[in-house]
Amino acid sequence: MKNFSVKRERSNVKSRIALLIISLFTSHFSLIGQQATWIWYPGDYEIWLSNQMQNRRTDRGTFFPVFWKVDNHYVLMDFHKVFDLKEPEEVSIYAEGQYNVKLDGKPFEGTPTRITVPAGRHKINIKVFCQEYVPAIYVKGKTIVSDGTWLTTFEDKEWIDETGKTSDISATKWLNAGYWDFNEPRRPPSKFKLPVTPQKAVKKEVNNNSILVDFGKETFGFVKLHGLKGRGNLTIYYGESKEEALSKDGAVTIDRLLINNSIAKDSVMPLSKAFRYVNIVREGTVSFADVSMLYEYADIKDKGSFTCNDEEINNIYDIAKYTLHLSTREFFIDGIKRDRWVWSGDAYQSYLMNYYLMNDNRTVTSTMYALRGKDPVTGHINTIMDYTFYWFLGIYDYYLYSGDKSFIQQNYDRMKSLMDYVLGRRNQHGLLEGLPGDWIFIDWAAGLSKKGEVSFEQLLFARSLETMALCAGIVNDKEGASQYQSLATELRKKLFDVYWNEQKQALVHSRIDGKQTDNVTRYSNMFSIFFDYFTEQQKQAVKQSVLLNNNIQKITTPYMRFYELEALCAMGEQNYVLREMKDYWGGMLKLGATSFWEEYNPAKKGAEHYAMYGREFGKSLCHAWGASPIYLLGKYYLGIKPTSAGYTTYLVEPNLGGLQWMQGKVPTPKENIELYVSKEQIKIRGAAGTGTLRIKSKTQPTGKNISVTAKGNDLYEITLLPGVEYVVNYSATL
């Protein structure tokens, strides 16, 4: 906020108030000030970049694109801002595309790269056409800089009548420009690439005409062949497992090259891939001196952390971190071998983990822009009904964790039109069932019925409507807020009227032809716990009838394990969950996993683990949804979560879950909350906002800086103020 105060001193009263309003309502405009950055139409760069990224998937050397509609950027864009100058200013202009520049509506001749703006109040417009890339500009003067305060539109509607008068453009919808951190004029958005760093193999096994290279752990990047020469074919078989790399017919990704080098030269593969092993098979006179790789990564630093007395849990946490980093790239993707795509349900979990590790807003909002695409909506996000809803839920959580309203303001129209699409697909009972083209996914689970009105979909639908009501309020759409709220209330009531079964003490899986099915699954029951849709009594009943009931079909994906364990944690079952974590994630580690898998079924043996989708090596061994311990340990063991948007207020409710001690950091929009917990002592430093430390203690807690409120039942609360360190001595009841 330092730049902001500098700017405020220089500006006049009117813009001072405007800036003040912006600074009060959003944390998104921290670029305000003298930092020039490349700007574009919000979401367009993200859509363009995700197209580039998602189309890098190959399968057996064949291009493997997505199967849903992908959108394209607006090719013609107008940017403007009004400036008030004390003195004339020289301004440099850079653009991606063909452009013109206007000062107060009057164009400069040609395509100026440098203009002089006279003193006084002036409006600068820059209009850009670009087909191949997203139209973008970079403007830099002493005080005039391109940033997120510029306004932009794809239809300026500025016509000129027969007398030379220009039209009223009040009807044009202007949004704030989008930006990342491309602050160099010579490094425009279209040139962006993730950084790479060289890595060496840890082991090489040289055979007759092949070499098997082991990089020691799951990794991602570009294979580099050193001193490649000779003539003939060369094939690289990539493997997340040794078995995959050695399977010429089974390896999911391969590179086939025809070499014809009379002089030895280094060669880097054109596409980055996921692997631990590569098996390189050469023919003819082809030879090379060495193999290494360029590790490709998103340079995002960790803010959160977790350590405890249990080394297995520490290992699980570390491998989870690595798994999440590998699958956090330009966007949050599902897995690095396949699909390398942005899937809404997968990304939703990455958002949540991110809030406890990197807390990187940019990757969250970029992923949501990419997923949403543009109007018209012609299908569900990724074609999956549940994935549409996770997109809404992601916005709910993003606002809660970041406090950023600007993303909602910029996106509200797209939220509305996506919800219109959903509302338009309700049946005569106001419920959703799969229509042609809809994929009801829920989870990979054998025999799971997708027929009729599935309770899980209605549940996510209700939460999405609540999100719409919240966001309508934020953008001052009062009518919308009340409509969405009443739709949500009605649907939540219906959820229980239709699916709650008193005998089973559970929500049933579905209704077909107006009749409850007999089947109970975990999905809607576990979500209803942490959505707080159940009464306390229902929660306790469901815990026994569903969550801890071995007769209910088991979950075998880390994807739904995430929510299952969250539900149990939300009910105080941290001890049970800790054992489950050690069993499940620990189980993968015992099998040599160096990143967490797409699916894990302890009943399988050896290379059976690598099969999926009817393919021997179909499974992805590095899948973001495998990294959930990051989230569980941060939210339910360290026990830290925001209770109002952006951690203005938050709760710290630590639970050792059987551990001796634990310590860690949880990021907030401003600082980290730092916490150490043993059975006798808690040390904590609060971040901006007001926290509440809630603990169970057999005795009244004592300590430095604390003021204790007893809440009954051995429950005590201590208020945490920003930046203050607290040491609390207590006597844990668990």
Add this chain to the structure above:
Amino acid sequence: MKNFSVKRERSNVKSRIALLIISLFTSHFSLIGQQATWIWYPGDYEIWLSNQMQNRRTDRGTFFPVFWKVDNHYVLMDFHKVFDLKEPEEVSIYAEGQYNVKLDGKPFEGTPTRITVPAGRHKINIKVFCQEYVPAIYVKGKTIVSDGTWLTTFEDKEWIDETGKTSDISATKWLNAGYWDFNEPRRPPSKFKLPVTPQKAVKKEVNNNSILVDFGKETFGFVKLHGLKGRGNLTIYYGESKEEALSKDGAVTIDRLLINNSIAKDSVMPLSKAFRYVNIVREGTVSFADVSMLYEYADIKDKGSFTCNDEEINNIYDIAKYTLHLSTREFFIDGIKRDRWVWSGDAYQSYLMNYYLMNDNRTVTSTMYALRGKDPVTGHINTIMDYTFYWFLGIYDYYLYSGDKSFIQQNYDRMKSLMDYVLGRRNQHGLLEGLPGDWIFIDWAAGLSKKGEVSFEQLLFARSLETMALCAGIVNDKEGASQYQSLATELRKKLFDVYWNEQKQALVHSRIDGKQTDNVTRYSNMFSIFFDYFTEQQKQAVKQSVLLNNNIQKITTPYMRFYELEALCAMGEQNYVLREMKDYWGGMLKLGATSFWEEYNPAKKGAEHYAMYGREFGKSLCHAWGASPIYLLGKYYLGIKPTSAGYTTYLVEPNLGGLQWMQGKVPTPKENIELYVSKEQIKIRGAAGTGTLRIKSKTQPTGKNISVTAKGNDLYEITLLPGVEYVVNYSATL
């Protein structure tokens, strides 16, 4: 149709029937057969190309793009077709973009350029990603070729479940692929450019540091400087008039070059421009040996023609033809100096003229694709309410003149969503008035009110609803057809309830705050005549009260003169219109016009004629809407028009309008109708379809091949059969 019969012999019964159906219902699929052609998603190439074209406009050397939303192509496209092969076939594949190829759902490894398709029934899918260009493919085997029978989609929704099963893709919307005539694999759509041919100047005036070059008439293309050398600035001032070329501050288009050639070389300007004159000003040591140009044109041949005994009319017809050809390029544009854009109201007139001259369906449909763009609709076409309606009217006429249903089938969804946009903007009375962002254009006319509910807009709205009803019927949307028809009926009734003024015997211009305004303008009155919305009595009244009434504001643009004269012709005033034509278009010729202008006001003098929009040379001197004599002479003098879609039936009702004789051709989808008319004899050769020759004669007509039906009031009708030549002797009543 020759290719078709060859194909039919080779194919099996089932596809024979399919082909038969296609051949019965559309004339669009004449490419069926062995001719491979580049194919794409329908409309996408047209949108892409129009973006390229429209962004070539410059003004004083400054890039001058449009001010409305322009759309972008889908970047990811799936194409497929099922083939039934008697024997295996080798197939070559070309694509614009990255692609994969599947046979019966199974991908080939890599990016095959040649595949073998085994005998039997097989489905070929090709999926293409391309950002810079429109994804397009070209496939060529012995019988397997890419053409308009392939299906295409932007969302195939083909997902694979955990057992490896693919999804039901019945929900995917497939359209027939789009194509032009790009039949060479090595000349893909993205490389398309209009042809050019060299042309020489007719006069050069060398001055001190400049040279004024006259190309003899309005032209369009790239200026070429021969033997350019030396060092310094060189500026080319383009002029449609000599005055403009000589006005360094006023010339609308210029090229500024910095020359640094030690060796003389030829230099062609990068952008094509409109001009008759160029004034080239050099500085420093710059010199050149000669100036010529490359004339750029759309290579579309004339099919229609008109000549008569009046040389002035023949001149008008010839200049109109040249005007229309100059402004018929990749698309029908408004004018060649400016705007060089595709404007719906302007294009609508070009469509109509086209039916009487080139009869080129491709340019009509491409222009309509480009204008419509894509969903969502965020504004009127070109921002103008009337221009949205002309788009609908254009479809009505296109179907009538071409009989092509496929364009309607491919476009019906976009027609519906555009009409939804319009319907959503009605006021509480069900009428349209300008909302923020709407441009109510009607015409360039001083002081023309655009306030309130303007009658002209409701009239076009009614006709558009009728078009929707017609097209809904064609695509078998029965519910839509009846809804649109009842909306149209209701609106037509309202038009008379609200605007007809008994005292004035005319439709008034508008209603403001529920009250008829006092003003009567020509627009809605003249359209109601040829839309046949008036009773015969109203027509006669309006002719006197409005059309021939000098107290009603005069029309000064050829744009609305088009409809004014059409209305008069529709009422049999060909003699009056002929005099008006000679006055108005003849007036421009007398002022030295070599193409017809955007606007002509006989009251102005000298270079005053070149001013418009508050600019000295703002007016365009070659504007498509100036070419209407082509239409009037074909439709109302030769008197030929279709009476059912595609000239299945048509009417020939010649009217000499004071001429001694006239002869000409009018194209139909299959052949030309050829006609000679004097006051004593008519010679005619009918095209496919059944025609009716209707003539007024003082005596019973006689002649070769004819069978005459008397209709009373000296009116006689003769049936015309395809390809037969008729000679009719009669005694004209006029």
